[in-house]
Amino acid sequence: MVANNIHSVKILLVEDNPQDIEITQRAFAKGRVRNELIVVRDGQEALDYLYHREMFKDPETAPRPGMILLDLNLPKVSGMEVLQQIKKDESLKLIPVIVMTVSQREEDIVKSYNLGVNTYIQKPVEFETFMKVVNAIQEYWILIATLPPGVQ
Numbered sequence: 001m002v003a004n005n006i007h008s009v010k011i012l013l014v015e016d017n018p019q020d021i022e023i024t025q026r027a028f029a030k031g032r033v034r035n036e037l038i039v040v041r042d043g044q045e046a047l048d049y050l051y052h053r054e055m056f057k058d059p060e061t062a063p064r065p066g067m068i069l070l071d072l073n074l075p076k077v078s079g080m081e082v083l084q085q086i087k088k089d090e091s092l093k094l095i096p097v098i099v100m101t102v103s104q105r106e107e108d109i110v111k112s113y114n115l116g117v118n119t120y121i122q123k124p125v126e127f128e129t130f131m132k133v134v135n136a137i138q139e140y141w142i143l144i145a146t147l148p149p150g151v152q
Contacts, residue, residue, distance in 0.1 A: 009035050009065075009066035009067060009142055009147070010035065010036045010038060010063055010064075010065045010066055010067075011035050011036065011037050011038065011065060011066070011067045011068075011069060012038050012040065012046070012049065012050075012065035012067070012068045012069070013037055013038065013039045013040070013069045014040050014042075014043065014045075014046040014068065014069065014070045014071060014074065014079065014082065015039065015041065015069070015071045015074075015100075016041050016042055016071065016073075016074050016075055017071070020071070020123065021039055021041075023127060023130055024037070024069070024130075024134070025037060025039075026127075027127070027130050027131045027133075027134040028134060030131060035066075035138075035142060038062075038065060042074050042075045042076040042077065043074040043075070043076050043077025043078055043079060043081060043082045044076035044077045045076075046068075046070070046074075046077070046082050047077060047082060047085060049062050050064075050065075050085075050086065050092060064095075065095060066095065066096075066147060067095065067096050067097075067098065067141055067142075067147075068086070068095055068096070068097045068098070069098050069100050069137075070082060070083060070097055070098065070099050070100065070101075070117075071099075071100060071101050072099060072101040072103055072108060072112070073101060073102070073103070079099065079101065080108075080111060080112070080115065083097060083099070083112060083115045083116070083117060084115050086116075087115050087116035087117075093116065094148040096118040096119075096141060096145075096147065097116070097117050097118055098117070098118060098119045098120075098121060098137060098141070099112050099117050099119070099120045099121065100121050100123050100133075101120075101121075101122065101123060102122065102123050103122070104122055121133060121137075
């Protein structure tokens with residue numbers, strides 16, 4: 001059995017809302033999630049990070065994430081477009097993508113799963129509920145699930 005080094009899994013947070021970024025960072029800190037949380041603020045930055053372009057050219061300073069937390073409502077390139085790019089790319093498609101968004105629209109949920117999202121979560125408004133979601137993500141995706149080889 002191959003064990004993941006749970007603390008080496010880097011998490012890419014793709015989120016444009018400063019309050020949601022802060023809440024996510026606080027929830028990770030309070031929940032004692034020790035995994036590195038890398039933040040990009042729009043869909044174009046996410047793609048630049050994943051493809052080592054622009055300010056993310058150096059793979060040493062922009063390592064491949066082992067998980068992506070993706071908002072759908074993003075400037076420049078939408079979260080749906082980012083998801084589509086990730087899941088059609090052979091080098092990226094095995095990275096688990098968790099959509100965390102305020103959208104409850106059935107068409108967004110269905111489209112996300114059709115594009116290959118691993119999990120779709122509606123963002124909780126209250127911090128304590130958000131903490132429970134972050135803890136559940138950590139427990140399942142970092143501690144329980146076996147990630148594909150090469151996903152870090």
